Amino acid sequence: MISHSPRKRFGQNFLQDDQIIQRIINAISPTIKQHLVEIGPGKGALTEYLLKYNCQLDIIELDNDLFKMLVEELSSFEQLQIYNQDILQFDFNQLQPIPLRIIGNLPYNISTQLLFYLLDYVHLVQDMTFMLQKEVVERLIAVPSTSEYGRLSVVLQYHYQIYKLFDVEPEAFWPPPKVQSSIVQLIPYSIPPVKIINQQHFNKIVTAAFSKRRKTLRNNLKDILNIEIIQEVGIDPQIRGEALTLIEFAQLSNQFTLQNS
Ligand code: SAM
Numbered sequence: 001m002i003s004h005s006p007r008k009r010f011g012q013n014f015l016q017d018d019q020i021i022q023r024i025i026n027a028i029s030p031t032i033k034q035h036l037v038e039i040g041p042g043k044g045a046l047t048e049y050l051l052k053y054n055c056q057l058d059i060i061e062l063d064n065d066l067f068k069m070l071v072e073e074l075s076s077f078e079q080l081q082i083y084n085q086d087i088l089q090f091d092f093n094q095l096q097p098i099p100l101r102i103i104g105n106l107p108y109n110i111s112t113q114l115l116f117y118l119l120d121y122v123h124l125v126q127d128m129t130f131m132l133q134k135e136v137v138e139r140l141i142a143v144p145s146t147s148e149y150g151r152l153s154v155v156l157q158y159h160y161q162i163y164k165l166f167d168v169e170p171e172a173f174w175p176p177p178k179v180q181s182s183i184v185q186l187i188p189y190s191i192p193p194v195k196i197i198n199q200q201h202f203n204k205i206v207t208a209a210f211s212k213r214r215k216t217l218r219n220n221l222k223d224i225l226n227i228e229i230i231q232e233v234g235i236d237p238q239i240r241g242e243a244l245t246l247i248e249f250a251q252l253s254n255q256f257t258l259q260n261s
Contacts, residue, residue, distance in 0.1 A: 011107025209241030
């Protein structure tokens with residue numbers, strides 16, 4: 001076992017519970033021909049299990065010391081490639097073959113930023129299985145008119161089918177995080193659940209609609225579009241963004257696109 005003191009700035013909470021590790025691996029169920037990518041392998045708690053499946057595996061670790069230790073311990077595995085990089089700058093296009101199965105017990109301090117970053121590579125992905133803060137998973141699967149529902153829910157639910165698998169208690173890690181954790185699986189849609197003509201317009205409208213949660217849609221969108229557009233798609237401008245379904249956001253965005261083309 002690698003000796004290393006956990007670094008808070010890298011969100012290091014290492015898995016130490018073999019039963020939980022096995023449950024995560026079972027949820028992934030890798031097969032020999034698949035190409036897996038692990039974000040933040042740390043001391044290799046998940047990596048060592050994944051290697052038993054003989055699948056192609058790329059692991060990306062930011063911490064230089066952990067990277068060196070991983071190279072020392074695991075470089076004899078031919079099917080394994082180890083990268084010492086910031087995942088928020090990592091170019092997934094360099095990985096072949098596709099599709100990729102991306103997994104990780106993610107550093108919680110960058111998890112939402114990373115989920116948005118990975119949207120640029122959604123076309124390469126078969127599925128993603130992540131350990132995240134429970135609160136973030138609840139936001140991912142949230143329905144309209146709840147306090148958890150926001151930009152993360154709407155944008156990610158447009159791209160992925162999202163399944164919460166199970167919760168993980170803090171004792172499963174060392175050091176134990178101050179928050180509850182959950183395992184979530186995201187599977188990109190081959191056909192999106194709604195039609196969006198212009199992604200940039202959609203992103204802009206969703207971001208603005210949630211910019212001030214307590215304000216009405218009319219107020220939050222006033223710098224972007226006319227109130228008439230909101231009424232034309234049959235939405236009350238006085239409601240808040242959090243009341244809109246994905247379909248309504250798509251309708252609003254498409255109407256905006258049509259009037260600006
Ligand atoms: N997979 C290990 C486990 O389950 O025990 C470690 C998980 S720990 C929660 C997160 C890991 O991500 C750490 O090893 C940390 O150094 C690494 N990490 C943090 N920020 C990163 C980044 N921007 N890019 C790549 N790895 C990062």
